Amino acid sequence: xxxxxxxxxxxxxxxxxxxxxxxxxxxxxxxxxxxxxxxxxxxxxxxxxxxxxxxxxxxxxxxxxxxxxxxxxxxxxxxxxxxxxxxxxxxxxxxxxxxxxxxxxxxxxxxxxxxxxxxxxxxxxxxxxxxxxxxxxxxxxxxxxxxxxxxxxxxxxxxxxxxxxxxxxxxxxxxxxxxxxxxxxxxxxxxxxxxxxxxxxxxxxxxxxxxxxxxxxxxxxxxxxxxxxxxxxxxxxxxxxxxxxxxxxxxxxxxxxxxxxxxxxxxxxxxxxxxxxxxxxxxxxxxxxxxxxxxxxxxxxxxxxxxxxxxxx
Numbered sequence: 001x002x003x004x005x006x007x008x009x010x011x012x013x014x015x016x017x018x019x020x021x022x023x024x025x026x027x028x029x030x031x032x033x034x035x036x037x038x039x040x041x042x043x044x045x046x047x048x049x050x051x052x053x054x055x056x057x058x059x060x061x062x063x064x065x066x067x068x069x070x071x072x073x074x075x076x077x078x079x080x081x082x083x084x085x086x087x088x089x090x091x092x093x094x095x096x097x098x099x100x101x102x103x104x105x106x107x108x109x110x111x112x113x114x115x116x117x118x119x120x121x122x123x124x125x126x127x128x129x130x131x132x133x134x135x136x137x138x139x140x141x142x143x144x145x146x147x148x149x150x151x152x153x154x155x156x157x158x159x160x161x162x163x164x165x166x167x168x169x170x171x172x173x174x175x176x177x178x179x180x181x182x183x184x185x186x187x188x189x190x191x192x193x194x195x196x197x198x199x200x201x202x203x204x205x206x207x208x209x210x211x212x213x214x215x216x217x218x219x220x221x222x223x224x225x226x227x228x229x230x231x232x233x234x235x236x237x238x239x240x241x242x243x244x245x246x247x248x249x250x251x252x253x254x255x256x257x258x259x260x261x262x263x264x265x266x267x268x269x270x271x272x273x274x275x276x277x278x279x280x281x282x283x284x285x286x287x288x289x290x291x292x293x294x295x296x297x298x299x300x301x302x303x304x305x306x307x308x309x310x311x312x313x
Contacts, residue, residue, distance in 0.1 A: 029256040032060040033242075034083040036070035037143055039166055039187075040240065043084050043111055043272055050270035054263045067143030068093060074245045075104060081253055082260075085143065086114055086184060087239040087280050091212045092146035104246055106286040108261055109269065110278040111240040115216045116147060118201040118235075119173060119193065119226065120180035127201050131157050133179040136172045138165030147238065148182050154206040173198065184238070186222050194225020203235045211282050213238055239280045242273075246286070258288050265292040 033048070035041040044061035052059045062080070064070045067089040073080050087110075093099045124130060135152070138144025144165040152159055162178040164171070169181035170188050180201070200223055205215055216237035220227040227233050247253040269276050277293055279285070285293070 028056050028058050029259040030058045030060065031081045031256050031260045032062055032079055034062050034064040034070055034073060034080050036064040036067040036083050036085045036089075037166070038063055039185075040084045043240070046272045047264070047270055050267060050272075051260070051263050054267075055259055057259055057263055059260070066139070066141035066145070068098065068146050069141040071099060071105060071243070074243060075099070078253075081257060082108065082242055082244045084111065085241055085243050086147065087241045087283060088150055088212050089143055089146045090243075091282055092150055095150075103284060105243055105283075106246050106289075107280050107283045108242045108244055108264065108286050108289045109273045109276050110280050111242055111273050113214075113216065114184050114238045114240045115186055115218060116151065116203060116213070116236050116238065117183045117186060117188075117218065117223070118180060118203055119170070119183065119198050120201050121173075122197055122199050124180060124201070127155065127203055128157065130159060130180055130201075132159065134160045134162050134177070136162040136164040136169035136178040136181040138169070138182075139163040143184055144169065144182055147184060150209070150212065151182070151203075151206060151236075154209050185240075186218070190223060190225060196225075198226060200226045200233045200235075202233050205236055209236070214281065239278075241280050241283065243283075244286050254288075257286075261286070261288050261292060265289070265296060 033044045035044045041061060041063055048059040048061050051057055064073060064083065067085045070083040070085050071089060071093050074083050090099075090105065099105070118127070120130065124133065130152075135148065137148030140163070142165050145161075145163075148161065162169070162172050164178070164181075166183060167188055169178065169183055170193065172178040173181040174192055200218055205213065213236040216235045218227060218233045218235050220229050220231055244257060245253070247257065264270050265276060277297070
């Protein structure tokens with residue numbers, strides 16, 4: 001098993017379309033995995049480094065053009081087999097009628113929780129005070145854009161969108177180009193924000209979004225300088241999700257994905273998911289993944305009936 005980054009070269013870096021389809025010809029099953037946002041390329045690379053060459057499997061990571069665009073790419077680009085997206089992008093695509101059939105897309109696994117973090121100037125005391133403010137959520141088609149549209153729409157908070165996401169959203173906040181920033185996940189650079197000028201806003205579960213997000217708690221240990229020491233802040237969480245199209249079972253895509261999913265479940269997440277059985281709100285699990293999960297649980301249930309002494313269970 002080895003990393004594919006040197007072999008992929010500029011295809012990975014620039015997210016160019018790879019001239020290859022998922023197939024099982026020439027003895028190889030080829031699966032391309034799109035990281036819908038550049039910061040999630042590491043997850044695609046982890047899958048490649050763990051599973052590439054297992055059972056003649058080849059995994060090709062590529063970079064996409066945003067979470068919302070990735071869902072469209074899954075349905076329209078035959079050389080994209082899976083995509084790493086934020087789970088709420090599917091809800092956004094459905095409400096905007098960007099996907100004709102929501103059941104055409106499913107998930108293989110939840111990779112990680114994706115906390116919604118709203119960083120604001122310290123004089124902005126609560127979420128409702130963001131009305132009319134400049135908020136960096138992300139450019140159109142990005143994951144942050146979708147989250148911002150869903151969240152502030154549900155809260156009925158009008159705002160001026162600053163089209164920057166992730167570290168660029170933080171930079172916009174620091175430079176005064178934004179009054180607040182919506183960030184997905186807690187891995188952003190925090191040191192420049194910890195001088196007392198900024199804090200994390202409490203975010204209770206918005207109305208009608210309990211089927212899209214889960215409650216989350218943000219702590220001072222994870223966000224030092226932005227949350228008072230020893231304190232916590234209420235928030236919500238989406239899921240970093242490995243998504244696929246529901247290809248017909250007879251297709252070459254489906255055959256290659258079955259090999260990929262089998263190796264993923266055999267490797268217990270391949271270093272990227274701590275709990276393959278975790279569900280993703282608002283999504284349906286891919287049929288092959290569900291079958292593998294059921295088989296795994298059946299084996300686990302059977303093993304609990306066996307005692308090492310040979311006695312009666």
